[in-house]
Amino acid sequence: MIIGINCGHTVSGQPGCGAVGRIDESVETRHVGKKLMELLRAQGREVVNCTNDYASSTSANLAEICRLANKQYLDLFVSVHFNAGGGRGTEVYTYGGRTFNAAEDAARNIAALGFNNRGIKDGSNLYVLRHTSARAMLVEVCFVDTDDADKYLKLGADKLATAICEAITGTNAPTVTQTTEEYTSTNDIIWELHHRGIIGDKALWTGYCGSDVNVYWFCRKLCQYVRTKPTGEHETDEYADAHDIAWDLCHRGVIGDMTLWEAYMKRDENVYWLLRKGLNWCRTH
Numbered sequence: 001m002i003i004g005i006n007c008g009h010t011v012s013g014q015p016g017c018g019a020v021g022r023i024d025e026s027v028e029t030r031h032v033g034k035k036l037m038e039l040l041r042a043q044g045r046e047v048v049n050c051t052n053d054y055a056s057s058t059s060a061n062l063a064e065i066c067r068l069a070n071k072q073y074l075d076l077f078v079s080v081h082f083n084a085g086g087g088r089g090t091e092v093y094t095y096g097g098r099t100f101n102a103a104e105d106a107a108r109n110i111a112a113l114g115f116n117n118r119g120i121k122d123g124s125n126l127y128v129l130r131h132t133s134a135r136a137m138l139v140e141v142c143f144v145d146t147d148d149a150d151k152y153l154k155l156g157a158d159k160l161a162t163a164i165c166e167a168i169t170g171t172n173a174p175t176v177t178q179t180t181e182e183y184t185s186t187n188d189i190i191w192e193l194h195h196r197g198i199i200g201d202k203a204l205w206t207g208y209c210g211s212d213v214n215v216y217w218f219c220r221k222l223c224q225y226v227r228t229k230p231t232g233e234h235e236t237d238e239y240a241d242a243h244d245i246a247w248d249l250c251h252r253g254v255i256g257d258m259t260l261w262e263a264y265m266k267r268d269e270n271v272y273w274l275l276r277k278g279l280n281w282c283r284t285h
């Protein structure tokens, strides 16, 4: 499991730095984020530091964070922030407000330390959620400008980092906990995908898997994903655009390389329908 951690914003006082209230966001994102990286590494997780300390502007800072996140495959990208504006509590932003265990548990674990749980919020307009290709969440630990900050100082950054770490390592994302043994034989994989109505023509896809290693691995990973998918979603609109389909499958960890699959879908109509129907199953079950 490879996790990208971003200590939000540049360092204090620089272009792109965070909010300042009773505590300084740029300082505290680094206290929490660095401890979080240390805890994850201590548990044997591979960690990529996606923090950018110095930038010419906020937009340059955000672009650099995404470059650091996207230059390798990540199972999860986590950006650590603190909120401002006079509220109380913790909230976690995901693309489309999608819920997954790490995001829900991060909000729940932080709330358990004595903060309001403001829940999962739609962060579709947040740059680092829009432009990272891995599954992503942005954690607003608490507010810098209310008595949240006093609670935070009393607890200390390490307790907050531990709460987020436990949310990440306890996640049921299919790439993390594979308690269901993965099918490796083409026959088993194709049978399963056919049984679930994702593919129609078993012979066609058996042939593909035999001759194209990418398609074999896609079918294998999709099969494992659908067999271990933790929670039901009730989306109704089917994605038709190759970019949207690749992006969503990548966020789910079914594919690693968005660009490869987007191009493949545009080149081969069978592959387009395989990914489209595969994703649609994931979004509706």
Ligand SMILES: [Zn+2]
Pocket: 008, 009, 018, 019, 025, 081, 082, 083
């Ligand atoms: Zn922030």
